[in-house]
Amino acid sequence: MKILITGSNGMLAYALKKTLKKENRLILADIDNMDITKTKEVSNFFTKAKPEFVIHTAAYTDVDGAQNNKSLAFKINRDGTRNVAMAAKKMDIPVVYISTDYVFGDNKRKPYTENDRPNPLSIYGLSKYAGEKEARKNPKHYIVRSAWLYGPNGKNFVLTILRLAKELDELKIVNDQRGCPTYTFDLAEGIAKLIKTNKFSTYHLTNSGSSTWYQFAKEILKIKKIKKKVLPITSKELNRPAKRPSYSVLSGAKINRLKIRLKSWQKALKNYLKTIKL
Numbered sequence: 076m077k078i079l080i081t082g083s084n085g086m087l088a089y090a091l092k093k094t095l096k097k098e099n100r101l102i103l104a105d106i107d108n109m110d111i112t113k114t115k116e117v118s119n120f121f122t123k124a125k126p127e128f129v130i131h132t133a134a135y136t137d138v139d140g141a142q143n144n145k146s147l148a149f150k151i152n153r154d155g156t157r158n159v160a161m162a163a164k165k166m167d168i169p170v171v172y173i174s175t176d177y178v179f180g181d182n183k184r185k186p187y188t189e190n191d192r193p194n195p196l197s198i199y200g201l202s203k204y205a206g207e208k209e210a211r212k213n214p215k216h217y218i219v220r221s222a223w224l225y226g227p228n229g230k231n232f233v234l235t236i237l238r239l240a241k242e243l244d245e246l247k248i249v250n251d252q253r254g255c256p257t258y259t260f261d262l263a264e265g266i267a268k269l270i271k272t273n274k275f276s277t278y279h280l281t282n283s284g285s286s287t288w289y290q291f292a293k294e295i296l297k298i299k300k301i302k303k304k305v306l307p308i309t310s311k312e313l314n315r316p317a318k319r320p321s322y323s324v325l326s327g328a329k330i331n332r333l334k335i336r337l338k339s340w341q342k343a344l345k346n347y348l349k350t351i352k353l
């Protein structure tokens with residue numbers, strides 16, 4: 076299949092490229108050759124490249140930065156997604172839109188299902204939810220909500236913890252946000268299976284299990300055998316510009332019924348850390 080990947084220089088796209096290139100022909104687009112906010116540029120790109128399938132990862136992904144850049148976040152995450160989804164619809168081809176656990180707010184204390192109503196707490200979450208609505212205008216859509224991504228080719232929490240462990244005597248990590256850390260390579264494998272099902276819908280897809288950022292940090296240091304004091308703190312103490320949900324665990328029950336299930340976050344983390352030399 077001829078698959079167009081938007082945001083192809085990004086972190087998830089890196090894993091998608093490695094995973095999908097074995098069985099598919101890939102067309103790569105990032106802001107330098109297809110700015111998704113430019114309607115004509117997008118439609119011209121589609122006409123020329125003639126993709127048979129689109130995986131749309133391009134996004135404004137700076138969660139804190141979005142708080143002061145609302146119009147840019149919406150321009151990229153909502154309007155850009157409209158351009159991509161409509162260009163795909165015109166060609167009658169499917170689109171995968173990657174969304175986020177941050178579309179949910181603090182409504183629940185058990186894993187969110189695809190039927191739960193989003194309630195974003197941040198501009199980023201609102202703009203990604205607006206993007207979901209645009210993607211749904213293409214009847215052939217998969218909306219894949221994932222969370223807390225890490226992997227090669229990007230800044231991520233794992234690398235930050237390893238760096239801070241070198242620089243500081245003790246680490247202070249938030250312990251009142253619970254979510255699902257997810258390795259980009261596992262997510263990419265799941266997406267590769269999902270797009271073969273033709274079961275267009277919204278899905279939650281993360282590594283299984285859940286943790287807080289504090290537990291995640293402790294596990295990173297444990298696997299790497301780094302002895303370092305880690306203190307749990309609250310989100311209030313950290314005081315980031317964007318509010319995050321205190322609980323955004325996603326239920327994978329729906330995608331599990333398609334026999335797609337990602338390994339535990341601890342196993343995934345071990346695999347990723349094997350690739351990192353200190």
Ligand SMILES: NC(=O)c1ccc[n+]([C@@H]2O[C@H](COP(=O)([O-])OP(=O)(O)OC[C@H]3O[C@@H](n4cnc5c(N)ncnc54)[C@H](OP(=O)(O)O)[C@@H]3O)[C@@H](O)[C@H]2O)c1
Pocket residue numbers: 081082083084085086087088104105106107109110111112131132133134135136151155173174175176203220221222223224225229
């Ligand atoms: N990271 C997470 O924890 C997480 C969690 C859940 C869902 N997601 C979603 O997963 C997807 C991939 O995330 P990621 O972390 O891999 O993102 P990323 O590394 O930030 O990659 C996004 C890519 O999109 C590009 N882009 C930005 N504006 C664009 C535009 N106007 N036109 C074309 N391309 C543009 C970026 O280019 P520049 O770098 O030059 O701006 C970047 O290469 C996103 O949709 C994100 O919302 C991420």
